[in-house]
Amino acid sequence: DVDSKGKSKAKKKEPASMFQINGDKPETKSKKKGNRTCGFWAGTMITMVTVSKMTSLIPVKEERAPSPPIEFDNLEEFVLQPAQQGVTVRCKVTRDKRGMDRGLYPTYYLHLDNEKKVFLLSGRKRKKSTTSNYLISIDPTDLSRGGENFIGKLRSNLMGTKFTVFDNALHPDRALPDMSNARQELAAIIYETNVLGMKGPRRMIVIIPGMTKDGERVPIRPRSLIKTSQSTIKPHPSSPSINVL
Template sequence: MEGVSSNRNMSYSRWSYDSTLDDEGSNLRQQKLDRQRALLEQKQKKKRQEPLMVQSNVDGRSRARRTKQCEEQAPLVESYLSSNRSTIYHGISSSMNFDEEEDDEDEVSSSSSQLNSNTRPGSATSKKSCKEAASASTPPVSDPAIDVDDLEEFTLRPAPQGITVKCRITRDKKGMDRGMYPTYYLHLEREDGKKVFLLAGRKRKKSKTSNYLISIDPTDLSRGGESFIGKLRSNLMGTKFTVYDSGQNPGKTTSSLEATNLRQELAAVCYETNVLGFKGPRKMSVIIPGMNMDHVRVAICPRNDHESLLARWQNKSTESVIELHNKTPVWNDDTQSYVLNFHGRVTQASVKNFQIIHDNDPDYIVMQFGRVAEDVFTMDYNYPMCALQAFAIALSSFDSKLACE
């Protein structure tokens, strides 16, 4: 019995020893995992603290989730305008009279904006050329769905008043040269989760300046193709961009027939140069044509550089145009970064994140753009902007601007 007891004690002690070894191994593995996790968190925290990055306001987004509201009520555009003015010239403050919105910005839900049937204004229209206006049908009052049956007409038509058009941009870097010349695709995000293709854009090769072709066909991005709908062109510094439709270049027209279809300038984008090297968010100005009494875009068809949107803006001749700016991000001491409230539509910090507003109504977001994944970005726009304008402005943000960084 004594021998049995001794053997039993030996077996107990061996079990205890082996168990200790297992515990020590587990502890070592756990410590290693904890160290790796800590390094990863430290790396992410360091990235978030980069002053150039603009983050989504997490606090504002969480408060928005807690609210029970299901509508994001953007300020309305009044359907009545002064009858003694044929064209509205001086910015959004006079071309778009917004109703006062009492809800705090942070208290708004991230769901799409929908208006009551008795307050939704009619859809705006766009002009395809300098002499022809493509009439836009007013969507049914009971159905906020956006009609994209005519893709070309839709991409040039301003967003319906009071409805935020929500889109997604994907960047395709796959292929031999797409690392240098990626293709960008714009899709409309429907309420049912389906995505509808709208536009594709790609930078032209062998061009002296940044030059993006925009098409309504994802497989045809050629300048002479039937699907070519517009382009984005920059200056030599890459700090100023102009958006054109598919009309004729006035410097290359050879007949009076071509002269009747001169290209329109749909937008100009100016990034403030950073010659002193101060770090901070980008500063950008966006100039777009104004809207007339019938909510039709004023045709800006310059025949020379002195009549362009950029020239008008630089000369402070802002009649018939609307001047917009990016909303200044707020510094957050907790995250040590700049933040904006994107209402949950932007989830990753990036220097490219921005919101476009008019100085007279900073709560009305005309357009917003931001990163949600490595090659995925959200892009939302409101009246008076159209899909082509917003997409081209987003493409300008992708372009490398060393002078602005």
């Protein structure tokens, strides 16, 4: 419709039609509804397909056969000799904060992590030591350096980032010229620098002596001529985890 001035008349909405459900709504083309899957089931199906694809990409880790029960007659020989091939020796370290001298020197205990909780080793920090220096014993009460149960010690550098485990043999300065009776290095532990724990749990690198064909440990001594890569084993470190208690 056109008015007298030649302008098209706009269609006015009736007040009543503004409150009607279908009042003056633009015409829309009706869409044919096909067979649709319910939204919940569609989402579930997509999730299932996604999970199945992700699962197929995850490598399946082969489960190792459980280790046989660990039994021994001589405790000193057991803690110093390498573990048998195919046997996993799992242990647990606990700390007694009371220790000695009103808790200034706590005591640490190592037990087999099994049902019997068999005691293996104990250790404490030495007095008047400028660096971390721990005595290791096979007796939970006798932790003296001159005792018959003393089997080794652990010493660190000044920064507390590098540790070395020795047996109970003589210091190189007091040993024979050929170093046959000098102490052996049983392990080396190197911590990665982690100021204030900003990088999460501390990561470590552990280096242990290699093995001979007869299953014996390769002797590693200070100033030894045997210092090749074949004389040591460097296990691949795994990602550390935190147990929140």
